Structures are given as C-alpha cells and as structure tokens.
Amino acid sequence: MRKDNHLLTRVFTSICLIAAILVGIFALPQWLWGLVLLAPIAIAAFEYSRLFGWKKWLRVGFVATVICLCLPPFMLLNQFTQVIGLIGVVVSWVAVLFWMLLVPCLIRYRVQTGNHLYNAMIGILVIVPAWFAMVALHPKPYVLLAVLVGVWLVDISGYFVGRKFGKIKLLPSVSPGKTCEGVLGGFVVICVYGLSLSLIFDNNFSITDLSLFIVIVVGFVAICVLGDLFESHLKRNAGSKDSGSILPGHGGLLDRVDSMIALLPFSFLVIQIF
Numbered sequence: 427m428r429k430d431n432h433l434l435t436r437v438f439t440s441i442c443l444i445a446a447i448l449v450g451i452f453a454l455p456q457w458l459w460g461l462v463l464l465a466p467i468a469i470a471a472f473e474y475s476r477l478f479g480w481k482k483w484l485r486v487g488f489v490a491t492v493i494c495l496c497l498p499p500f501m502l503l504n505q506f507t508q509v510i511g512l513i514g515v516v517v518s519w520v521a522v523l524f525w526m527l528l529v530p531c532l533i534r535y536r537v538q539t540g541n542h543l544y545n546a547m548i549g550i551l552v553i554v555p556a557w558f559a560m561v562a563l564h565p566k567p568y569v570l571l572a573v574l575v576g577v578w579l580v581d582i583s584g585y586f587v588g589r590k591f592g593k594i595k596l597l598p599s600v601s602p603g604k605t606c607e608g609v610l611g612g613f614v615v616i617c618v619y620g621l622s623l624s625l626i627f628d629n630n631f632s633i634t635d636l637s638l639f640i641v642i643v644v645g646f647v648a649i650c651v652l653g654d655l656f657e658s659h660l661k662r663n664a665g666s667k668d669s670g671s672i673l674p675g676h677g678g679l680l681d682r683v684d685s686m687i688a689l690l691p692f693s694f695l696v697i698q699i700f
C-alpha cells in the first residue's frame with residue numbers, strides 16, 4: 427500500500443510539472459517564461475548549495491549570484507530574444523565543454539573539495555547555461571518540447587530497461603542503480619524517437635545525415651547520463667540521498683532535472699548549428 431501511494435504521489439507530481447511546463451512553453455511570452463524559470467533556477471541553486479553544507483549567508487550569496495547572471499537579457503527587454511540567443515550560444519559552448527571534458531574527470535577521480543569558490547563555479551556552470559538554453563529555445567516551442575520529451579524518454583527507458591535486464595553496472599561507486607543495459611536502452615529508444623520525428627516531418631536521411639544523426643544521439647545520451655551521474659557524485663560526496671524534498675514523491679528539484687540541465691545547452695547548440 428505504501429509503495430502504491432508513493433507511486434501515485436510521483437505520478438501526480440509529474441503530471442503537475444508537465445502541465446506547468448506546457449503552459450509556460452505555449453502560453454507565455456519569452457521574457458515572462460524566462461522570468462518564471464528564475465524560480466526553479468533559484469531552487470536548484472539552493473539545493474546545490476545545500477549539498478555542501480554551506481552556511482546560510484553563503485547559500486543566499488550563491489543563489490543571488492546565479493539569479494544575477496540570468497538578469498542581463500531583462501535589461502534590454504525590447505531586444506530580449508536577440509540578447510538571450512547571443513549569450514545562450516556562448517554559455518552553451520562553455521557548458522558543453524564542461525560536461526564533455528571536465529565532468530567525466532570529476533566523476534572518474536571522485537574529486538571532492540571544500541573550496542567554496544571552486545564549488546560555486548561548478549554550480550554556476552551546471553545551472554546558468556541551462557536557463558539560457560531553455561529560454562532561448564522558447565520561440566521554437568515544439569522543438570523545445572521535443573528536446574524535453576527526448577530527455578524524459580532516455581531517463582524512463584534507461585530506468586525500466588536497466589531494472590528488467592540490467593546486469594553490468596556502469597559506475598557502481600557513484601550510482602549503484604545505473605547499468606550499461608539501461609544506457610543502451612536509452613540510446614535505442616532515442617534513436618527510434620529521432621527517426622520517427624524525421625519521418626513525420628518528411629526528412630530523408632542520406633548516409634552522411636545518418637552518420638551525423640548517430641553522433642548527435644550518442645552525445646545526447648552521453649550528456650544525459652553524465653548529468654545523472656554527476657548529481658549522484660555530488661550527493662554521494664555530501665552523504666545525502668536526495669538534493670531536497672520540494673517535490674512530493676521525487677525528492678529535490680535537482681534529482682528530477684539533472685539530465686535536463688546537462689542536456690539543454692547541448693541541444694540548443696545542435697539546433698542553432700543545424
């Protein structure tokens with residue numbers, strides 16, 4: 427009975443979150459969408475700071491810094507779309523390099539430090555580019571929705587395939603539940619998803635296009651997995667099971683959007699380039 431109630435709570439929370447996202451994507455102007463997203467960004471920043479046991483003034487300072495870094499586009503409201511796009515490209519490149527080059531090293535060598543400035547800089551690289559990417563993609567609502575659905579599919583398929591068939595642990599010292607079979611399941615599902623979208627929009631793949639598509643999918647899944655593993659790495663270092671408790675049945679906000687935060691800058695760049 428307790429498990430059923432927990433599952434119902436998770437499902438209800440998920441439905442509410444999805445409904446709020448859909449309203450924001452399709453009903454709000456871009457600048458207001460960005461303003462609304464500052465609230466979850468502040469929560470994510472607070473949860474991140476909580477993992478390091480910072481004193482209250484440090485937590486407040488970190489959250490304030492994250493919010494301030496997201497404010498420049500609002501200072502030129504009549505050019506909001508252009509400014510958010512320009513800054514979004516720059517910070518997204520920084521974020522992608524961070525996720526692809528630095529994060530694997532941080533996870534592999536279990537880097538842990540009490541240096542507040544270092545941890546704050548990492549937090550900024552994790553959180554701020556995701557806000558810029560999600561706001562910059564707002565003028566293309568169906569594209570943004572397709573990206574978010576892709577992230578959810580990787581997470582859900584990875585969870586169920588790993589639970590059913592998982593035998594080979596991906597990185598048990600960081601995330602005991604993550605398996606290679608689950609990652610492969612996510613890869614296969616996102617390939618089918620991407621090809622289905624292409625067929626729906628009547629795009630024909632050449633050999634070159636197909637090769638590029640596979641590379642993008644590999645990057646998509648890899649960064650999703652890295653986002654999940656990195657948050658597990660942070661929680662393990664902090665000795666915490668969840669990043670918070672704000673979402674009933676789910677835990678903290680970071681627990682639910684870790685893959686999304688990592689993936690948004692990558693998706694934004696791919697969309698801008700192609």
